[in-house]
Amino acid sequence: MATRSSVLVRIAVGAAALAACLAYAPRASGVVVADPIPLPLNGYVGAYGGSTCVAVGSFWVVTARHVGGSIGSYVWMRGTSYRVVEIVPHPIYDVQLVRVAEELPGYHRLAGSVRLNDPCVLGGWGATAGSSLPNNTGFDWSGPHIETWGENAIEGEGNLLAVRYDAPNSTLSVPHEAVFAVNDSGAGLFVWGGDGSMELAGIAISVTGWGNSTYGSAAFALSVELFRNWMAPIVDPSTPISSALQAPRSMVAIPGLPAWMGGAMVCAALAGVRRRR
Numbered sequence: 001m002a003t004r005s006s007v008l009v010r011i012a013v014g015a016a017a018l019a020a021c022l023a024y025a026p027r028a029s030g031v032v033v034a035d036p037i038p039l040p041l042n043g044y045v046g047a048y049g050g051s052t053c054v055a056v057g058s059f060w061v062v063t064a065r066h067v068g069g070s071i072g073s074y075v076w077m078r079g080t081s082y083r084v085v086e087i088v089p090h091p092i093y094d095v096q097l098v099r100v101a102e103e104l105p106g107y108h109r110l111a112g113s114v115r116l117n118d119p120c121v122l123g124g125w126g127a128t129a130g131s132s133l134p135n136n137t138g139f140d141w142s143g144p145h146i147e148t149w150g151e152n153a154i155e156g157e158g159n160l161l162a163v164r165y166d167a168p169n170s171t172l173s174v175p176h177e178a179v180f181a182v183n184d185s186g187a188g189l190f191v192w193g194g195d196g197s198m199e200l201a202g203i204a205i206s207v208t209g210w211g212n213s214t215y216g217s218a219a220f221a222l223s224v225e226l227f228r229n230w231m232a233p234i235v236d237p238s239t240p241i242s243s244a245l246q247a248p249r250s251m252v253a254i255p256g257l258p259a260w261m262g263g264a265m266v267c268a269a270l271a272g273v274r275r276r277r
Helices: 015-023 228-235 242-246
Strands: 007-009 031-033 045-048 051-055 060-063 074-077 080-089 096-100 119-124 138-140 148-153 160-164 178-180 188-192 198-207 212-214 218-223 273-275
Touching: 031 119, 031 148, 045 060, 051 198, 060 198, 060 228, 096 228, 119 160, 119 178, 119 198, 148 160, 148 178, 160 178, 160 198, 178 198, 178 218
Parallel strands: none
Antiparallel strands: 007 273, 031 178, 045 051, 045 074, 051 060, 060 096, 074 080, 080 096, 119 148, 119 188, 138 212, 160 218, 188 198, 198 218
8 A cells, every 4th residue: 555645735715715615515426336345234324315314313314405305304224214304404514414203223423533544434325336437447327326335545634525536456545445426415424433433524515527436536525523513412312302202103115316417516615625645
């Protein structure tokens, strides 16, 4: 494995520009990985709003704000549906909390400090690797939209966590190298906690390119550090939610996950992002 040096990348600066970009970032393009890892026993990502969400409390999931959704819709996780009873959007950033009526099967703690080059795990419900691109330069997004997990390493740190999709013959690739794709908005970027559990470090919001994942393309996740203090008191599992406990149960079939059509773009305000190269 080659040594990963830290190189400062300044694509734009300005806190105001960054805030606007994160608040209105376009939908991130499921996890594209040629060799997925098995679905982890302690991984709790769900399908929601045609995209992805991550369980962060007994009755709460977090997702990208641009995913939207509505009261009465459903989160689908581990073969069970959970009825949405409340949506709490962040006032600034592209993130929202969604409360469900029934208790979720588990949830993730929030990660502490995240460092450049840290190994990470990506989990989402978006498009998966389909056909190989010409000259083996990557994969298109024609694969099914199903729960998929892969691995990478933190490419950029700061308000946006970045990962890069490296070719399998690259000295910088990792086993099960993966990147986010369409309908992975709200998907989780996880790092390993001291007890071996996966802790949520970021929520997927954007990717480079559209329609395929070429080697060298990147994906970006909003760091939990930006919204930790806002989210923590809302999802505190020690606080009972009477309305959630009393809500009626309702089962639905697994929702369809149509690809969101539109152009992908990358935020121009990655202030202070550092790369692992």
